[in-house]
Amino acid sequence: ALAHEAMQLAGLMGLRAVFTDHSLFGFADLSAVVTNKFLQMGSAFCNHYICVSHTGKENTVLRARMKASNVSVIPNAVDTLLFTPNPACRAEGGKGITIIVVSRLVYRKGIDLLSGILPHFKNRHDINFIIAGDGPKRELLEEIREKNNMQDRIQMLGALEHAEVRDVLARGHIFLNTSLTEAFCMAIVEACSVGLHIVSTKVGG
Numbered sequence: 001a002l003a004h005e006a007m008q009l010a011g012l013m014g015l016r017a018v019f020t021d022h023s024l025f026g027f028a029d030l031s032a033v034v035t036n037k038f039l040q041m042g043s044a045f046c047n048h049y050i051c052v053s054h055t056g057k058e059n060t061v062l063r064a065r066m067k068a069s070n071v072s073v074i075p076n077a078v079d080t081l082l083f084t085p086n087p088a089c090r091a092e093g094g095k096g097i098t099i100i101v102v103s104r105l106v107y108r109k110g111i112d113l114l115s116g117i118l119p120h121f122k123n124r125h126d127i128n129f130i131i132a133g134d135g136p137k138r139e140l141l142e143e144i145r146e147k148n149n150m151q152d153r154i155q156m157l158g159a160l161e162h163a164e165v166r167d168v169l170a171r172g173h174i175f176l177n178t179s180l181t182e183a184f185c186m187a188i189v190e191a192c193s194v195g196l197h198i199v200s201t202k203v204g205g
Helices: 002-012 030-045 054-064 111-121 138-147 162-169 186-194
Strands: 018-021 048-051 071-073 097-102 127-132 154-158 174-177 197-200
Touching (some): 048 054, 054 071, 097 162, 111 138, 127 162, 138 154, 186 197
Parallel strands (some): 018 048, 048 071, 097 127, 097 174, 127 154
16 A cells, blocks of 8 residues: 555656665665665666655665655554454463564674673563564574573574564564664564564664
8 A cells, every 4th residue: 555655656746766765774884885876876767765764764865865855754554453462362371571573683683682682581580582583693592592591481483474473473562673773663563553562772763
């Protein structure tokens, strides 16, 4: 529906091509310099951008060196008929707190930060983690889990289909986002819709 809305907006504005930017990037490291150069080159073929947050818009305007008037914001949306709370799915008898992480297990998603957090809970037997997602940092999390004897309290689910995410979220009390850079974290919006409390790094949109 949002993609259709974006295309309608583009048609009304008489645009040749529309680019949607979902990510935040810096300006100093090599990968950011290369990415931003491609963004600037691409802007020659596109006369309007759509970003998912106002923070994303500011970032894109600076990176692409384009006019702010050429960038619109259409926030991400969540299907609240699908992502609904279900307290019955939470820990049996209401004992303990379950913290949910749904993320690609990569550096940008702050998995190194997450791995540093987990050992602080090794003696808190009322705190459990469910981590959904896959990626190169999964091995690090499994190492931390084993080193701190938390195998019974850190459940690693691996990659999920999007249709499975709601049922995992419904099992938790807190959603933890450790991302280092987010333009607009879709997982946070879905977790809010399911009724979880949110703990997040103070970044992005």
